[in-house]
Amino acid sequence: MTTAVCSQMADDNTEKQASAEEDRSEKTVSSPGDTENQVLSKRQRKKLLKQQKWEEEREQRKQRRKERKQQRRLQRQSHQEGGEVQSARKRARREATPSSLRLVVDCSFDSLMLIKDVHKLHKQIQRCYAENRRASHPVQFYLTSLGGQLRQSMDEKDKGWVNWKDIHIQTEHYTEVVSQEELVYLTSDSPNVLTELDPKKAYVIGGLVDHNHHKGVTFERAKELGISHAQLPLSSFVKMNSRKVLAVNHVFEIILAYLEKGSWQEAFFTVLPQRKGVVAVGWDATNPPKKDDETDSDSDSDPETTAQTEERA
Numbered sequence: 001m002t003t004a005v006c007s008q009m010a011d012d013n014t015e016k017q018a019s020a021e022e023d024r025s026e027k028t029v030s031s032p033g034d035t036e037n038q039v040l041s042k043r044q045r046k047k048l049l050k051q052q053k054w055e056e057e058r059e060q061r062k063q064r065r066k067e068r069k070q071q072r073r074l075q076r077q078s079h080q081e082g083g084e085v086q087s088a089r090k091r092a093r094r095e096a097t098p099s100s101l102r103l104v105v106d107c108s109f110d111s112l113m114l115i116k117d118v119h120k121l122h123k124q125i126q127r128c129y130a131e132n133r134r135a136s137h138p139v140q141f142y143l144t145s146l147g148g149q150l151r152q153s154m155d156e157k158d159k160g161w162v163n164w165k166d167i168h169i170q171t172e173h174y175t176e177v178v179s180q181e182e183l184v185y186l187t188s189d190s191p192n193v194l195t196e197l198d199p200k201k202a203y204v205i206g207g208l209v210d211h212n213h214h215k216g217v218t219f220e221r222a223k224e225l226g227i228s229h230a231q232l233p234l235s236s237f238v239k240m241n242s243r244k245v246l247a248v249n250h251v252f253e254i255i256l257a258y259l260e261k262g263s264w265q266e267a268f269f270t271v272l273p274q275r276k277g278v279v280a281v282g283w284d285a286t287n288p289p290k291k292d293d294e295t296d297s298d299s300d301s302d303p304e305t306t307a308q309t310e311e312r313a
C-alpha cells in the first residue's frame with residue numbers, strides 16, 4: 001500500500017513538471033521581444049514592422065486624402081469662375097458696337113515729366129486700354145509720339161503691351177496721323193465747352209501727369225498748331241469741390257461713358273471719384289449755371305487735388 005501510494009505520488013510529480021515545462025515554453029514563444037525574433041526570419045520581421053507602421057499611419061493618410069480632395073475642388077471652382085469672367089468679357093466684346101470716334105493720347109510731353117510721374121501716366125494708359133476693351137462702344141484708341149521714358153517704362157514693367165489689340169501705337173506726332181481739321185484738343189483751359197461728341201473727329205488728351213506744374217501747356221500747344229480745342233462740360237452738369245483738371249484716364253473714361261449713356265451728367269457721376277465731391281447742378285433752361293460756377297471750380301491753384309485724382313488710376 002505504501003509502495004503504491006509512493007509510486008502514485010511520483011507519477012503526479014512527473015506530470016506537474018511536464019506541464020510546467022510546457023507552460024514555460026508557450027510563454028517564451030508568445031513573448032515578442034526575444035523568442036519571436038529568434039523564430040521570425042529577418043524578412044518577416046521587416047514585413048511585420050512595415051505593417052505596424054502602415055496601420056499607425058492610417059489616420060494621417062486619411063487626412064492627407066481629404067486635404068487633396070478639397071484642394072482639387074477649390075481648383076476646379078476657381079477655374080470655373082475664371083472661365084466665367086473671361087467668357088463674360090468675350091461676350092461683352094462680341095456684343096460691343098465700336099464707335100468711329102478717335103481718342104488720341106498725345107505722349108509728346110515725355111521730357112516735361114519726372115520718372116515717377118511717367119510711371120503714373122503708364123498706369124493711366126493701361127487703365128484706358130482695359131476700359132476701352134470692355135466698353136460697350138469702344139473708341140478708336142491712338143497713342144502717338146510714344147518714346148522716351150514712357151516707352152522705357154512700358155518695356156520694363158509691362159512687356160505685354162506689344163500684344164495689345166485694337167489700339168494704334170505710333171511714334172509719330174498726332175498731326176502726322178490725323179488731318180488738322182479733324183482734330184479737337186481736350187483741355188480744361190479752353191474757353192470752348194463741349195456739348196456733344198462728333199464721331200468723325202479725333203479728340204486728343206494730353207499724356208501728362210504734371211501736378212499743375214505745366215498749367216495751360218496743352219492749350220498753348222493747340223493754339224500754336226491751329227487745332228480746335230474744347231473743355232469737358234463739367235460746370236454745366238456737376239459741381240465739384242476741386243479743380244476741373246482731370247487725369248488722363250478719367251477724361252478717357254468719361255468719353256466712353258458718354259458714348260454708352262448719352263448723358264454727360266451720368267458719365268461724370270459714373271467716372272469721377274467720390275472725393276471730388278461731385279453734385280448735380282440744378283440745371284434747367286430758365287436757370288442756367290452761373291458764370292461763377294465755371295470759373296470757381298476751374299481754379300488751377302490746387303495741385304494736391306489734381307495729384308490725388310491722377311494717383312487714383
Ligand SMILES: C[S@@+](CC[C@H](N)C(=O)[O-])C[C@H]1O[C@@H](n2cnc3c(N)ncnc32)[C@H](O)[C@@H]1O
Binds near residue numbers: 218219
Ligand atoms: C492732368 S491733365 C494735364 C494738365 C496739363 N497742365 C495741361 O495743360 O493740359 C491731362 C489731360 O487731360 C485732359 N483734361 C483734363 N481735364 C480736362 C477738362 N476739364 N476738359 C478737357 N480735357 C481735360 C487734357 O487733355 C489734359 O492735358
